[in-house]
Amino acid sequence: MTAILSARGLTVRYPGARRPAVENVSFDLSAGSTLAVVGESGSGKSTIALAISRLLDPAVEIRADLLTFEGRDLLTMDRAGLRRLRARRIAMVFQSPFGSWNPTRTIGAQLTDGLRAAGIWPSGRDRLLTLLRRVGIHEPADRLRDYPHRFSGGMLQRAMIAGALVARPSLLIADEPTSALDTTVQAEILDILDELRDEHQLALMLISHDLGVVARVASSTLVLYGGRLVESGPTTALYRNAGHPYTRALLAAAPRLDGPRKVRLPALAPGPVVDHGCAFAPRCPQAESRCAETTPGLRPVSGLNVACHLAETPRST
Amino acid sequence: MTKTADPPPLLEVRDVHKTFTTGPRPVRALRGVSLSVRPGEIVGLVGESGSGKSTVANLILGLEHPDAGDIRYQDRALPDWLARSARGYRGAVQAVFQDPVQAMDSRKTIGWSVAEPLVIHRVARGAAARERVADLLRSVHLDPALADRYPQQISGGQAQRAGIARALALEPALLVCDEAVSALDVSVQAQILNLLLEIQDRLGTAMLFISHALPVVRHLADSMVVMYAGTVVEQGPTEAVCQAARHPYTRLLISSSPHPAPDRKPGRAATAPREQMPVTGCRFAPRCPLAVDRCRAEDPVLRQVGTAHTTACWRAEDLATVTSR
Numbered sequence: 001m002t003a004i005l006s007a008r009g010l011t012v013r014y015p016g017a018r019r020p021a022v023e024n025v026s027f028d029l030s031a032g033s034t035l036a037v038v039g040e041s042g043s044g045k046s047t048i049a050l051a052i053s054r055l056l057d058p059a060v061e062i063r064a065d066l067l068t069f070e071g072r073d074l075l076t077m078d079r080a081g082l083r084r085l086r087a088r089r090i091a092m093v094f095q096s097p098f099g100s101w102n103p104t105r106t107i108g109a110q111l112t113d114g115l116r117a118a119g120i121w122p123s124g125r126d127r128l129l130t131l132l133r134r135v136g137i138h139e140p141a142d143r144l145r146d147y148p149h150r151f152s153g154g155m156l157q158r159a160m161i162a163g164a165l166v167a168r169p170s171l172l173i174a175d176e177p178t179s180a181l182d183t184t185v186q187a188e189i190l191d192i193l194d195e196l197r198d199e200h201q202l203a204l205m206l207i208s209h210d211l212g213v214v215a216r217v218a219s220s221t222l223v224l225y226g227g228r229l230v231e232s233g234p235t236t237a238l239y240r241n242a243g244h245p246y247t248r249a250l251l252a253a254a255p256r257l258d259g260p261r262k263v264r265l266p267a268l269a270p271g272p273v274v275d276h277g278c279a280f281a282p283r284c285p286q287a288e289s290r291c292a293e294t295t296p297g298l299r300p301v302s303g304l305n306v307a308c309h310l311a312e313t314p315r316s317t
Numbered sequence: 318m319t320k321t322a323d324p325p326p327l328l329e330v331r332d333v334h335k336t337f338t339t340g341p342r343p344v345r346a347l348r349g350v351s352l353s354v355r356p357g358e359i360v361g362l363v364g365e366s367g368s369g370k371s372t373v374a375n376l377i378l379g380l381e382h383p384d385a386g387d388i389r390y391q392d393r394a395l396p397d398w399l400a401r402s403a404r405g406y407r408g409a410v411q412a413v414f415q416d417p418v419q420a421m422d423s424r425k426t427i428g429w430s431v432a433e434p435l436v437i438h439r440v441a442r443g444a445a446a447r448e449r450v451a452d453l454l455r456s457v458h459l460d461p462a463l464a465d466r467y468p469q470q471i472s473g474g475q476a477q478r479a480g481i482a483r484a485l486a487l488e489p490a491l492l493v494c495d496e497a498v499s500a501l502d503v504s505v506q507a508q509i510l511n512l513l514l515e516i517q518d519r520l521g522t523a524m525l526f527i528s529h530a531l532p533v534v535r536h537l538a539d540s541m542v543v544m545y546a547g548t549v550v551e552q553g554p555t556e557a558v559c560q561a562a563r564h565p566y567t568r569l570l571i572s573s574s575p576h577p578a579p580d581r582k583p584g585r586a587a588t589a590p591r592e593q594m595p596v597t598g599c600r601f602a603p604r605c606p607l608a609v610d611r612c613r614a615e616d617p618v619l620r621q622v623g624t625a626h627t628t629a630c631w632r633a634e635d636l637a638t639v640t641s642r
Contacts, residue, residue, distance in 0.1 A: 040502040041473075153366075182365035182529055187573035209502060212532075212575030239577055251577055253507035255536035258576075261555065262514060262536065267507035270474065 003028035004170055004203050005052065008066035012044070012051050012227075015059045019275050021047040023227045031170060034197055034204040036218035036235065038211055038250075042273075044227035045207045049173045052205075053090055054082045070170065087117040091164035095176035097156035101148040108144030111163045118167035131162035135192050154185035158192070165196060172197075175207040190216050211250055215239060223247050226279035233304035243306035246280050278308070286310055325392065326353035327523050328377065328410075328491055333386030335372055346372045348547045349386070354491060357521040359513075361538030361555065363531055363570065368544040370527050374495045377525065378412055379403075390491075408438055408487040415496040417480035421468045427454075427479045428464025434486045453482040457512055474505035481512065485520070492516075492524045498533060510537060531574045535559050540625070543567050546600035549619065553626030563628040563636050565605045599631070607632045 005028070012022040022044040029035045039045045050056045052067070054074060067074045070089065077085070086092075094100050102110060111128060115121040132140035135158040148156060157177060164172060174193060178186035194217040197204045208214050214221060214235065221238050223231040223246065231244040242248045252266045271283035274292075278284070281291040290309055298305040301312055335347040347369045354360045364370045375381040376388060379399055388395040390406060398406035411434075414420045421430040431453055432446045441449050451461035457478040468476055477497065484492055494513070498506045514537065516522050528534050534541055535555055542552040543564065551564040562568045594600055599617050602608040609632065617629040622637070630636065 040504065183531065183575075184365065184569055184573040186575075210575055211503075212577045215575070215577050250503055253504045254575075254577065255507075255510065255532045256577065257532050257535060257559065257571060257574055259536070262539075264511050264514070265507035265536075267511055268504040270472070270505075 003030045004070050005029040005205075006066055006068050007052075007064060010048065010051060010064040010067060011062070012047050012056070013061040015061075019227065019273070021227050022051065022224075025222075025224070025227075025229050027222055027229075027232065029171070029203045029205060031203050032197065032201040033220070034194070034206055034218045036214035036221040037205060037207045037224065038209070038214060038221055039224035040209055040250075042226075043224040045209075045224055046175055047227075048224075049092070049175050049205065049207055053086055053092060053173065055086075083117075087114075087119075088167045089169050090171045090173065091167070091169040093157070093160050093164055093172065093174040093177045095179050097153040097160065097180060098148065100160060101156055103148050105147070106144065107146055107148060107151065107159055111144065111159065111166075114163050115166060120167060124166050128162065128166045131165055132159065134196075135159075135162045136188070137162070154181050154189065157181065157189055161189070161192065161196070165200065165202075168200070169202070171203045171205065173205045173207070176209070177206070178213065179208070179210070186213070187216070193217065210254070211239075211247075212254055212256075223250070226273035228279055228307065229298060229305075230280065230307050231304060232298070237303040241302055241304075243301045243304050243311040244280075244308045245284050245286050245310075249285075324355055327356045327358075327391065328354040328525070329387070329389045329392075330373065330377065331387040331389070333373075333376060333383045333388065335369075335376065335381065335383050346547055347376075347383070350544070350547070350549055351386075352542045352549065352552065354523050354525055356490065357517065357523050358540065359517055359524045359526055359538045361534035361541035362525060362527045362544065363529065363534045363541060364544035365529055367546070369547040370544050371495055373544075374412070374493050374525070374527055377410065377493055379406070404438060408434070409489050410491045410493065411484040411487065411489040413477075413480055413484050413492055413494040413497045415499055417473070417476035418468045420480055421476070421483075423468055425467075426464060427466050427468065427471065430468070431464070431479060431483045431486060434483060438487055440487065449486070450482075453486055454479070456485065457482045458508075472505075473501055474508060477501065477505075477509055478512065481509075481516070485516070485522075488520070490523060492522055493527070494524055495527045496529070497526070499528065499530065506533070513537060531559075531570050532576075543570070546594055548600065548629060550601065550630065551626075551628040552619075553623060557623050557626045561623065561626075561637075563622045563626070563633040564601075564630045565607055565632075565636065566601050567628075568636070569604075599629075607636065 008026045010022055010025045011020050013020040037045045037048060051062050064075060112121060115124045129140045137143055137158055178189050193204060206214055206218055218235045220233060221235045222229055225246050231247045242251060249268045268283050273279050274282055277292040277294060278296050281287040296307045296309045298307045330350060330352045333347055333350045337344045337346055350373060362370050376383050379395060390398060428450050431450045435441045435446050435449060450464055454461045454463060459475060459478050463471060498509050526534060526537050538555045540553060541555050541558050543550050545566045551558055551567045558567060562571060595602060598613040598615055602612040611631050617631050619627045619629045622628050622633050
């Protein structure tokens, strides 16, 4: 399958920052597939989303050998072109359901703005109602007259997804779309995203701090640490034989429903993100002297791409 | 209710009701909730937003008062504690909240915040208080030098440790932890969970650990209580509730929980959204795949389904024959 979104060597630096927020990140995303971007706070995962949609302040430096969407160069595109792209082709859903809506205007008025921006008002209204029903909002024509406070967080997030898809975008970027929601609602929303991706042949980029959440839907996963890609590949392979000590630590640190109870979780000790050598080295339980000296590049290790000097060393567990 | 020679409960919540009437419509937050915490035990309280779990915490902390029912600590009613020795109660029952930075005064140092309960309760002051603060910070694996920093100068994980150090200052018998790890990154969360288990082990502190995350509650808790729409729908030993859940809502929570295993793809997580809570019968019935007429007509009562394991579901017996997944 051909990629609709491609990045090679994407690097983003905020003004005055000691180190880039995103450094030399490459990936491809094709229609009908889901790419998860996973990392803890400060890993650069949200910056990647903002760089793709070019929503970063102009003072932020974005460099890449290649950053294309549907064959067009995102780096050289002018503001009008980017606006059109965001209105029609690239849709986004953010974490905070309440922060994403204006409390003083009705849900309908705000969704209509989106249709106008995409140039499909009023022709897109029927499609909007269909999509609202599709994501689980009953009697949508009535609910459109409601203000956001009448909706629960889960319902706002559903309405946001319906609004995001009405202009038939080819890429949906969802940044922690379910982190603020209850467990059961979270699972429902992820299932809806997964079904819509399938029905509409969407390319879905799912940003999350939780590997367990993305396991449900993502076919491939990028793991970020300190702005750098430390591991990437098919999600199944990542869970089975993660090659990077950071990925393994993330997997081991989360309590699981089928794991032992009341035992010490292998928690990573805190440590600085360093510029020289492997950014993870100060926290890595297996770090050797070469880890502090040279930055490991991504290389293929048992079906995954791993940026670790020690990745091939078989582990005796 | 208990047949074994268990120690008497440290804290008992008995048939507590609470309705909030501040909004346009009265909200029945709790409709007859009972639970107990024994000395040294971690009780997990799990449920979604709006289930009433934080109201339970607020009632126990004396921040709200129940409309009906009792809260008893060491077999003495809470109003009696608050009237006659409020300080004694507040020293014995301490809280750890979700946002540790907000829970501390941003104009005061970490050391000041950790020492504050010692000073208020006249346990220590001056050099003695400083020494005790250093001990407390060390006990939560923080560098005592952090005492001179301000909340906004330290990381979220450090702030939550400091919050726990402050809660431990008066050597409480019970910690009420309301979503204490929910805002943390997974590796920091693991450190705090390890710390809480260590506190239980070393100090014998009992905890009511409230969270919406079932895997976290399961990891920590000796027994657990599952709440839905202001009622307890299931409670019992953690292993029994998680391995042999007898309420459809508990089963839904289990199948919806994030699980790092991509091979397991559960079916559709849940049914239609619940715009309206039913007035009679089981509150979960509109979402329940097993609901029958009786569920919509009659409130289910908590019934014994195993050793110390109870559930409020008319179909618990039928559910036992349906496998968990």
